[in-house]
Amino acid sequence: MLEVKDLWVKYRSQHGRSVSAVRGVNFSIPDGTFMGLVGESGCGKSTLGFAIARLLNSQQLEISGSVLLNGEDLIKMSSRELRKLRWDKIAIVLQGGMNAFNPVLKIKQQFTDVMKAHGQGRAEDRDQRIAELLRHVQLDPALLEAYPHELSGGMKQRVAIALSLVLNPELVILDEPTTALDVIVQKAIVEMLQELQRHMKFSVLFISHDLGLVLEAAERVMVMYAGKIVEEEPVEVLLEGAKHPYTEALLSCYGDPQAKELRFKGIPGSPPDLSKPLQGCSFVPRCSKAMSACRELEPQRLELERGAVACHLYTKMQGGIGK
Amino acid sequence: MKLDEQTFSSHKTAMLTLKEVTKVFKNRARTTVALHRVTFTVAPGRIVALVGESGSGKTTLARIVTGIEKPTEGSVTLGEWQVDRLRSSQLRVYRRYVQMVFQDPFSSLNPHNTVLQTIVRPLMNHLHLNVKQARLQALEIMNTVRLTPTDQFAHKKPHQLSGGQRQRLVIARAIAPNPELIVADEPVSMLDVSIRADILELIDQLRKRTGMSVLYITHDLYSARAMADEVVVLYKGHVVERGNIEEVISHAQHPYTQLLLQAIPNPWKKRQPTAHRVDGSESAPHFAEIPAKDEITLYGRLHAGDKGCPFAARCELVSGECLQAKPSLKGTEVHQVSCWNRQV
Structure with a gap:
């Protein structure tokens, strides 16, 4: 179980203007959940993913709050403790991850490096495990002897996913794993990922800018805007009707391509500058439902029956404003 | 060969015509057929979407249309310009009539030049x-593409603009010389969904206003439908389906076009899996079942000696004929398909 509590990430810049990329994020991912995280570029979704995996350079930023994996706080861990935990408990697949293989090592070696570093068994067992993983991601085990450049982009991303699963982690973070791939390959990889997740029961944090893809892939989805989670819900609840006006606007950018009538809309305006202090709700300038309270008071995360939303439309309904 | 400047710029009449365009790349190791007898036209004021995946030859086609690359066989004409026979001195003049908008607005602008300089240059040249x-x-063009207020934007440099604003600037630069045709290569795929609609709408408005035609290159059938009048589906350098966009999307015949349509994320469909399978059955297709080795076929090059249908290796409908000879485009004026097993 992953719990993130009041997580803040602030990038320091040389000019003294620091940028708060993640601003007080709270959520949890129960074991075996396929969680999606969606937002536009610059909303802080990748920073959040990196912060959870502790992949950020702490010299260039301030990070506060806690990230608890089974009750242990990753933020407070030493790099030695972290090294043990990575791959073993938490693994990450990146958008460009398929190009991050060591080009002079065979696929097999990329796996054995990780396994050896974590003290995994005899050579025969290792080979068997790698072959099994490659079959899981629908690749021919013969590719063990291939070099990265011999594989296509989609195949490399499959290998990257297999590699992330090598030590049976509890949580896999995938940051835009299919963005660089063709639509058909993307579809195949996402379906494969869902199958693996159901079968091996790890939890997933799937980060993407593509709401349509996330809604298709995930069980629950979090929508991020300007460093905050503005809505979190099971996918089927969101599809019935988005609560936050931002989610609603984002949803209207997608549609069924074969529907009789095509609705194709955008969202006017652009996200706020996170290097400046914000007052009130960060979505106000682009929101069609903004009220006076929205300009003054920042809406807090409000727990609903099956999700959560941070918007005054709902605090008001519950008599929350002014309390 | 040189056209009357005045008539050319006031009302646009140039038709882009590709006839049996074939492009073969050769090196010592292998011969690659990037385009195989591609034929289609883009009428003045029309938007034609060229849809296909990586390696389908869409960028090669764009390079041929803009005169960067010469076709191995076949002819390309735009109005009176015989594009495949232009010499480099003529190419410089030709480029006034054909402009490109690229995918990445972050790397297609000179970082030293201000917005104003970027648009002024093609006007002077x-x-x-x-x-x-x-x-x-x-300044007028900046108004047209809505880089406003113009006095605020005129002296900004690319790094001070957002992705959407940069793409507006790229479009402004492209329309500045009043071209006949714009070749837009994935102009929105790097932008956030919230601004895509805006940019596509701008391109649509511009063609209505100026009468230019647009060759819109994309892998995204959804955005193609939002903007284009016609669509050309390209697979491994072959036109597999072609026609009126509404017609092709609502009655897609080629198994590849159907696969492309089903691959578009569609969360609304998930709960009611009625997507017709390639074989016509009711169940949703299992993409995970497509063996990964097919990705090699997908990205693998087509060789000069290959005689069958280019899609045969991935096709569920494959029959003996498919491996023996290439099908040709057949159908009505508004919809044609190239398949041994499917007809319009």
Whole structure:
């Protein structure tokens, strides 16, 4: 179980203007959940993913709050403790991850490096495990002897996913794993990922800018805007009707391509500058439902029956404003 | 060969015609057929979407249309321009009539130049305006693409603009010389969904206003439907389906076009899996079942000696004929398909 509590990430810049990329994020991912995280570029979704995996350079930023994996706080861990935990408990697949293989090592070696570093068994067992993983991601085990450049982009991303699963982690973070791939390959990889997740029961944090893809892939989805989670819900609840006006606007950018009538809309305006202090709700300038309270008071995360939303439309309904 | 400048710029009449365009790349190791007898036209004021995946030859086609690359066989004409026979001195003039918009607005602008300079340059180079005229004209173009207020944007440099604003600037630069045709290669795929609609709408407005035609290259059938009048589906350099966009999307016949349509994320469909399978059955397709080795076929090059249908290796409908000979485009005026097993 992953719990993130009041997580803040602030990038320091040389000019003294620091940028708060993640601003007080709270959520949890129960074991075996396929969680999606969606937002536009610059909303802080990748920073959040990196912060959870502790992949950020702490010299260039301030990070506060806690990230608890089974009750242990990753933020407070030493790099030695972290090294043990990575791959073993938490693994990450990146958008460009398929190009991050060591080009002079065979696929097999990329796996054995990780396994050896974590003290995994005899050579025969290792080979068997790698072959099994490659079959899981629908690749021919013969590719063990291939070099990265011999594989296509989609195949490399499959290998990257297999590699992330090598030590049976509890949580896999995938940051835009299919963005660089063709639509058909993307579809195949996402379906494969869902199958693996159901079968091996790890939890997933799937980060993407593509709401349509996330809604298709995930069980629950979090929508991020300007460093905050503005809505979190099971996918089927969101599809019935988005609560936050931002989610609603984002949803209207997608549609069924074969529907009789095509609705194709955008969202006017652009996200706020996170290097400046914000007052009130960060979505106000682009929101069609903004009220006076929205300009003054920042809406807090409000727990609903099956999700959560941070918007005054709902605090008001519950008599929350002014309390 | 040179066209009358005045008539060319006031109302646009140039038709882009590709006839049996074949492009073969050769090196010592292998011969790659990037395009195989591609034939289609883009009428003045029309938007034609060229849809296909990586390696389908869509970028090669764009390079041929813009004169960067010469076809191995076949002919390309735009109005009176015989594009495949242009010499480099003629190419410079030709480029006034064909402009490109690229995918990445972050790397297709000179970081040293301000917004104004970026638009002024093609006006001076191609239309031979003096600095003063060019500046006035550039400000007007900024208004057209809504880089407003113009006095605020005129002296900004690319790094001070957002992705959407940069793409507007790229479009402004492209329309500055009043081209006949714009080749837009994935102009929105790097932008956030929230601004895509805006940019596509801008391109649509511009063609209505100026009468230019647009060759819209994309892998995204959804955005193609939002903007284009016609669609050409390209697979491994072959046109597999072609026609009126509404017609092709609502009655897609080629198994590849159907696969492309089903691959578009569609969360609304998930709960009611009625997507017709390639074989016509009711169950949803299992993409995970497509063996990964097919990705090699997908990205693998087509060789000169290959005689069957280019899609045969991935096709569920494959029959003996498919491996023996290439099907040709057949159908009605508004919809044609190239398949041994499917007809319009």
